[in-house]
Amino acid sequence: MQPFEYANPKTVREAVGLLGKSWEDANVLAGGTDLLSLLKDYIQTPKRVVSLKGIRDLGGITKTAAGLRIGAMVTLAELLSSAEVRDEYPSLAQAAHGVSSPQLRNIGTVGGDLCQRPRCWYFRLGYGLAAKGPNGESLARSGDNRYHAIFDNQGPACFVSASSFGPALVALGAKVKLVSAAGSRELPVEKFFLTPGDEAGRENALQPGEILAEILAPPAGGVRNATYEVRQKEALDWPLATASVALKMKGKAVESARIVLGHVAPAPHRAVAAEKALVGKTLDAALAEEAGKAAVEGATPLASNGYKIQLARVAVKRALLEAVKART
C-alpha cells in the first residue's frame, strides 16, 4: 500500500476542504470494506485518505414530509434495523439483506455501497474501467466475461454496476445530495450512475472534491416496492442479476411502474418496455412473466454471459410478484 496522510474531520465542511482537485490528491473513507482493498492493490493511490467516520451529520435515518433521508454513513445494519425502511421501503431492506455477511453490514455504509468501485476483474487487476489489452482490444469482450454486462456494453465499458442499492433507489425515484467546497447539488440517483464513454470517465457523477452526503427517497405513500436478487446458491458474493420494482396501484391495476435491473449493465438499467407492459393491467403471474420477457428485450450478451438473460427475466417476475404480495 502506498503511504498516505490520514485525516479525521468532524464536519462536512472540514472534510470537503481536505479533498483535493484530483482522485490522486485524496480519497474518502467510509466503512473501508471496498476502499482498503483498492488501496492494498494499488488501484487507488491517494496522497490523503479523509475519513467520514467522525462526522455526525452524515448519520441518521429521518422520516419527513419530503420522504426518507438516509445519511451516507448509515450502515447497512442500521438501515435494516429501521422499522420505516422495513415496512415502507422493503426494496431497500431486501437490497441490504442481500449483502450477505453480518460483518459487511455492520461496517459498510449506504453511501459507500453507492460509491463502491466496479468488481470487474480486469479493473481490479489494474487495467482500468475500459480494460484494454496491449493492442487496444477490450479484455472483457475478448476474455472471460461471465460476470460482465448484457446491456449497454457496446462502448468501452463492459463492467456491471456493483451496487444493490442503486437499482432500488432508481426504482423509488430517490435523489442523492453531493457536497463540495463550492456548495451542494442534488441529483436523481438515475443520473448519479454513469456509463463511462472512455478510460478517463467514471462510473458515477461524483467529482474529486465531492462527497455523497445523503440519500433522499420520496414518500413511499403506498408505493409497492421490492428487490429480488439471483445469486450463486447462498454465496457471499454480489448477485448475478437483480430487479428492483416500484409500483403505483389504482385499485387492483398498475397505474405506473418503475422496473430497474441491477448487475447486468455498467449502470442500473431501466426496463422501460417492461414498465409499459404493466400499465392499466392487473398484476398476476402471467403478466409478471410477460414483463420479465419485455425487460430483457434488446440485451446484447457477450460470449459467456448469455445465461444472465434468463436470470434477469426471472428476477423481474419475482420482484413484481413480491411487490404486490407485500401489502395485500
Ligand SMILES: Cc1cc2nc3c(=O)[nH]c(=O)nc-3n(C[C@H](O)[C@H](O)[C@H](O)COP(=O)(O)OP(=O)(O)OC[C@H]3O[C@@H](n4cnc5c(N)ncnc54)[C@H](O)[C@@H]3O)c2cc1C
Ligand atoms: C464479499 C463481499 C460481498 C458484497 N456483496 C455485495 C452485494 O451483494 N451488493 C452490494 O451492493 N454490495 C456488496 N458488497 C459491497 C459492500 O456493500 C460495499 O463494500 C460497502 O457497502 C462499501 O461501503 P463502505 O462504507 O465500506 O465504503 P468504503 O470502502 O469506505 O468506500 C467505497 C468507495 O466509495 C467511496 N465513498 C464511500 N463513501 C463515500 C461518500 N459518502 N462520498 C463519496 N465517496 C464515498 C470511497 O472513496 C471508495 O472509493 C460486497 C462486498 C464484499 C467484500
